[in-house]
Amino acid sequence: MVEGLDAVAKRSERQEQIERLKQRSGRIIMNEAVHVDEKGRIWQKIVLFSLIGFLAAAAGLVIFLTWLANSGGASVQERAANTNALLAQYTNLALQLEPVPAGKSLTVEEFKQALSAKMNAVLQQRKRALENAQPNRAMDAKDLRRAIRLLEMGLKYEDGWGKPFAIEAKGPVLFAIRSPSQGPNGESFAVEAQLNRQEVTPEAVTP
Numbered sequence: 001m002v003e004g005l006d007a008v009a010k011r012s013e014r015q016e017q018i019e020r021l022k023q024r025s026g027r028i029i030m031n032e033a034v035h036v037d038e039k040g041r042i043w044q045k046i047v048l049f050s051l052i053g054f055l056a057a058a059a060g061l062v063i064f065l066t067w068l069a070n071s072g073g074a075s076v077q078e079r080a081a082n083t084n085a086l087l088a089q090y091t092n093l094a095l096q097l098e099p100v101p102a103g104k105s106l107t108v109e110e111f112k113q114a115l116s117a118k119m120n121a122v123l124q125q126r127k128r129a130l131e132n133a134q135p136n137r138a139m140d141a142k143d144l145r146r147a148i149r150l151l152e153m154g155l156k157y158e159d160g161w162g163k164p165f166a167i168e169a170k171g172p173v174l175f176a177i178r179s180p181s182q183g184p185n186g187e188s189f190a191v192e193a194q195l196n197r198q199e200v201t202p203e204a205v206t207p
Helices: 002-071 076-095 108-131 141-154
Strands: 166-169 174-178 190-194
Touching: 076 108, 076 141, 076 174, 076 190, 108 141, 108 166
Parallel strands: none
Antiparallel strands: 166 174, 174 190
8 A cells, every 4th residue: 555655656756857847848948949039130130231231332333333434434634625625626616617697696506506517527527537547647547536536525515524515695606615514723614616707798889
């Protein structure tokens, strides 16, 4: 009888030990799960911040490359030189346009149309000379390429910074062309382009 009670007591004690082990194991597993979950959140934040940093760097690179492509990598001095060359080209070609009839005034649009037509005509001449490898005595192949590039730039009516030229009529055949940009020393860029007038032939005086 006593042995039977002892056996029951021992089984009960073992059961209690098993239950305590289960509870202890459960707490360990739960703590471990909480720890793993915290590490998971930390890694999630690291990945998120890394992704944000990568996207910001990529966006910055795209902006820089876009700016570099638009600017052509030219220095301020080169932009200023191109602007002066374009303005000189406008004034020189304006003098080569067909003379304006006496008493007629040109609008800014008419002036630009006539000037563009002249630039296109000269541009085609330069391209043909370069394609035929027969540059004239005054211009070699390098000079022709430079002239072609300047004419192509001139047709856009933009300065060396890519900003539109401001053109204003100052008289019937006189036009002011100004760049909104400033040079490296704060200098401005402006010229006046004047077209020729047709000479007036005196009418014969009848008695």
